[in-house]
Amino acid sequence: MSAQTPIEKIVETPGNLVVHWENGEISKYPYLYLRDNCPSPSTIHSNGQKLIETSCINAAISAQNSELRNGTEVLINWDTEDHTSLFSAQWLFDHRLSKAAIAERRQQHMAHEPVELWNATLNQHLPVGDYGAISVSDEALCSWLANVSRYGFAVLRNVPAELGMVSKVVELFGYVRETNYGKLFDVKTTVNPNNLAFTSLGLSAHTDNPYRNPTPTLQLLHCLQSSAVGGNSVVVDGFKVIADLKAYSPQMFRLLSTTPVTFRFENQDQWIERTDTIIGLDVFGEVNAIRFNNRSVQAFEVDEDNMPAFYAAYQQLAKMIDDERYFVQFKMEATDLFIVDNERVMHGRSAYDGSAGERFLQGTYADRDGLLSKLCVLKRKVISQLV
Amino acid sequence: MSAQTPIEKIVETPGNLVVHWENGEISKYPYLYLRDNCPSPSTIHSNGQKLIETSCINAAISAQNSELRNGTEVLINWDTEDHTSLFSAQWLFDHRLSKAAIAERRQQHMAHEPVELWNATLNQHLPVGDYGAISVSDEALCSWLANVSRYGFAVLRNVPAELGMVSKVVELFGYVRETNYGKLFDVKTTVNPNNLAFTSLGLSAHTDNPYRNPTPTLQLLHCLQSSAVGGNSVVVDGFKVIADLKAYSPQMFRLLSTTPVTFRFENQDQWIERTDTIIGLDVFGEVNAIRFNNRSVQAFEVDEDNMPAFYAAYQQLAKMIDDERYFVQFKMEATDLFIVDNERVMHGRSAYDGSAGERFLQGTYADRDGLLSKLCVLKRKVISQLV
Numbered sequence: 001m002s003a004q005t006p007i008e009k010i011v012e013t014p015g016n017l018v019v020h021w022e023n024g025e026i027s028k029y030p031y032l033y034l035r036d037n038c039p040s041p042s043t044i045h046s047n048g049q050k051l052i053e054t055s056c057i058n059a060a061i062s063a064q065n066s067e068l069r070n071g072t073e074v075l076i077n078w079d080t081e082d083h084t085s086l087f088s089a090q091w092l093f094d095h096r097l098s099k100a101a102i103a104e105r106r107q108q109h110m111a112h113e114p115v116e117l118w119n120a121t122l123n124q125h126l127p128v129g130d131y132g133a134i135s136v137s138d139e140a141l142c143s144w145l146a147n148v149s150r151y152g153f154a155v156l157r158n159v160p161a162e163l164g165m166v167s168k169v170v171e172l173f174g175y176v177r178e179t180n181y182g183k184l185f186d187v188k189t190t191v192n193p194n195n196l197a198f199t200s201l202g203l204s205a206h207t208d209n210p211y212r213n214p215t216p217t218l219q220l221l222h223c224l225q226s227s228a229v230g231g232n233s234v235v236v237d238g239f240k241v242i243a244d245l246k247a248y249s250p251q252m253f254r255l256l257s258t259t260p261v262t263f264r265f266e267n268q269d270q271w272i273e274r275t276d277t278i279i280g281l282d283v284f285g286e287v288n289a290i291r292f293n294n295r296s297v298q299a300f301e302v303d304e305d306n307m308p309a310f311y312a313a314y315q316q317l318a319k320m321i322d323d324e325r326y327f328v329q330f331k332m333e334a335t336d337l338f339i340v341d342n343e344r345v346m347h348g349r350s351a352y353d354g355s356a357g358e359r360f361l362q363g364t365y366a367d368r369d370g371l372l373s374k375l376c377v378l379k380r381k382v383i384s385q386l387v
Numbered sequence: 388m389s390a391q392t393p394i395e396k397i398v399e400t401p402g403n404l405v406v407h408w409e410n411g412e413i414s415k416y417p418y419l420y421l422r423d424n425c426p427s428p429s430t431i432h433s434n435g436q437k438l439i440e441t442s443c444i445n446a447a448i449s450a451q452n453s454e455l456r457n458g459t460e461v462l463i464n465w466d467t468e469d470h471t472s473l474f475s476a477q478w479l480f481d482h483r484l485s486k487a488a489i490a491e492r493r494q495q496h497m498a499h500e501p502v503e504l505w506n507a508t509l510n511q512h513l514p515v516g517d518y519g520a521i522s523v524s525d526e527a528l529c530s531w532l533a534n535v536s537r538y539g540f541a542v543l544r545n546v547p548a549e550l551g552m553v554s555k556v557v558e559l560f561g562y563v564r565e566t567n568y569g570k571l572f573d574v575k576t577t578v579n580p581n582n583l584a585f586t587s588l589g590l591s592a593h594t595d596n597p598y599r600n601p602t603p604t605l606q607l608l609h610c611l612q613s614s615a616v617g618g619n620s621v622v623v624d625g626f627k628v629i630a631d632l633k634a635y636s637p638q639m640f641r642l643l644s645t646t647p648v649t650f651r652f653e654n655q656d657q658w659i660e661r662t663d664t665i666i667g668l669d670v671f672g673e674v675n676a677i678r679f680n681n682r683s684v685q686a687f688e689v690d691e692d693n694m695p696a697f698y699a700a701y702q703q704l705a706k707m708i709d710d711e712r713y714f715v716q717f718k719m720e721a722t723d724l725f726i727v728d729n730e731r732v733m734h735g736r737s738a739y740d741g742s743a744g745e746r747f748l749q750g751t752y753a754d755r756d757g758l759l760s761k762l763c764v765l766k767r768k769v770i771s772q773l774v
Contacts, residue, residue, distance in 0.1 A: 055705030214601035318442030
């Protein structure tokens with residue numbers, strides 16, 4: 001953002017400093033807000049951390065006097081404390097407090113890490129990186145992480161088929177989230193299963209660990225062995241499915257984003273449970289999570305009159321998730337890895353021919369905080385190298 | 388829960404099986420719900436995981452015929468698939484779908500892990516455990532973890548003043564959450580600080596890492612060295628403060644639970660940011676989180692007309708958090724440790740005399756999933772040993 005225009009004049013009114021911009025726009029800034037966000041080194045550390053207690057500022061603080069300097073700076077001496085604040089016109093412009101200005105900043109912020117919804121057409125241009133490249137090149141790593149942020153999913157090739165490599169990949173951008181499944185876990189499917197959970201049947205797409213709070217926000221799966229025939233991996237963009245469901249039936253969307261359901265994982269040594277909505281909404285009312293796992297969801301606690309409508313919504317969502325038009329499918333070969341945003345992109349497996357071969361994956365969980373931070377820092381670095 | 392009464396009769400109606408209990412109560416069960424929750428081993432694994440795809444059940448499924456056996460079992464043959472379901476009267480009673488029955492179950496569930504709000508009166512009966520005891524006794528560990536669940540806070544004594552012991556404590560119930568601060572981090576405050584962040588002034592109570600998503604849900608601090616005079620640790624029950632704030636001003640509660648604010652941590656190698664409400668609400672509209680850290684909160688994005696009311700709410704909350712009537716205070720000595728639920732209980736430090744001495748803590752983050760699971764499993768075990 002850049003200041004479109006200098007300041008024409010400032011006016012002190014009760015409670016607010018009012019800035020008149022040369023283009024005719026008028027902005028009000030409550031005095032308390034200005035004092036709280038004074039850029040002086042005694043108020044805000046150079047690292048951005050606030051050094052004063054907001055609660056200690058007199059709520060009735062006002063300007064003893066104020067002064068506009070060259071249309072580019074505003075100086076305020078405060079009445080309830082011996083302190084002077086100096087704001088640049090740029091800062092004031094970047095912090096205009098009209099509803100429109102706030103909405104515009106939010107749009108710009110969202111455009112900074114764009115989210116792109118996808119369906120099966122993403123098969124034509126899978127977001128793919130190369131392990132060797134992202135291990136040594138900031139630019140390659142930045143590009144791969146940007147894909148994870150944008151699509152909630154990316155493939156990585158040529159990850160040596162060695163035990164523990166999946167953790168090494170996490171270390172490139174963040175931190176492994178240990179759970180009761182360990183720091184990493186083996187997904188070893190034998191061809192002749194002795195357990196119903198390890199059949200050669202397809203596994204419908206799901207998010208992992210919806211019963212865990214906080215749910216791990218990233219999952220990585222690394223293929224070490226792949227001699228079975230078939231068994232494509234399937235990923236589905238939950239946010240795309242939800243957007244389409246909302247267009248199809250706002251009522252179903254409403255039910256799935258307001259009705260609590262319980263997920264549970266239970267055995268002799270564990271009892272992990274979470275009750276939340278299937279569709280998560282953020283403070284702006286926008287979708288920020290999908291929690292979908294038919295295996296761990298418990299009997300719905302919806303009253304008898306509303307149960308049919310809830311089942312209709314649940315079945316509709318589940319059928320869409322199981323619709324090939326949303327599938328991105330790929331066969332994992334040894335040295336392949338994929339990562340998903342586990343609160344956005346569901347993963348599963350198509351059926352495979354169980355007559356021969358082995359399939360051995362190692363998986364781990366991690367979180368978005370490290371990934372998004374690394375991406376942000378790399379972007380700054382890559383851009384500064386380009387300049 | 389126990390069945391109050393046997394079943395008098397069952398009636399097939401369009402869409403529902405209707406159960407008439409001998410006490411006169413009538414319960415409706417949609418057929419789709421019953422089929423989905425059939426307890427047969429081909430539907431639900433003994434570990435509680437569902438083996439069928441709910442989306443594949445015919446939404447119009449109905450009973451071909453049904454039968455009441457001895458008032459204690461209901462058998463249903465389905466019309467759209469060749470499958471028989473057998474429900475116990477107990478299961479049906481435990482899953483009555485009236486609004487009242489659902490609300491009653493939720494109350495019972497909440498009573499299972501009671502949450503007790505507290506203020507400074509908790510100083511008279513600090514929840515304290517002994518490291519030696521909880522390391523060897525299921526009962527002692529169970530009791531200590533139950534305190535963490537109930538109060539969102541507990542002290543542990545006699546943790547050897549050795550580096551890394553804080554991780555050993557986590558291993559008793561869960562898993563360390565690694566962040567950019569490491570697997571664990573040193574809080575070393577020298578008496579003559581050369582950095583504004585390390586003064587001997589009090590640090591107002593706060594939650595850690597509100598800029599991180601997901602925020603670590605547990606924090607542990609272990610004291611290895613404590614020769615400084617003063618410097619009491621302070622913990623404040625955020626849920627108690629919020630309850631009192633809500634009683635004082637429902638409007639302030641509403642603003643703080645609906646207005647997004649941004650928290651940020653930024654340096655050369657990190658850019659971690661989260662936008663969310665200060666008061667978090669769960670799907671039932673109940674408080675499930677407080678995110679409060681005046682040092683990392685960014686300039687509020689609230690429009691100019693609503694900014695004064697938001698500041699009034701924020702200052703009121705901050706003043707209450709800084710009110711000694713909410714303080715539980717204790718001096719950490721070497722071998723002391725405390726744990727907080729980092730989305731409920733804020734921690735800080737009172738001022739201390741910086742004329743002599745050292746203060747050295749090691750801290751780490753962890754998550755509630757492991758702790759609550761361990762607590763649940765230990766309760767079962769301890770109870771079964773008592774029987």
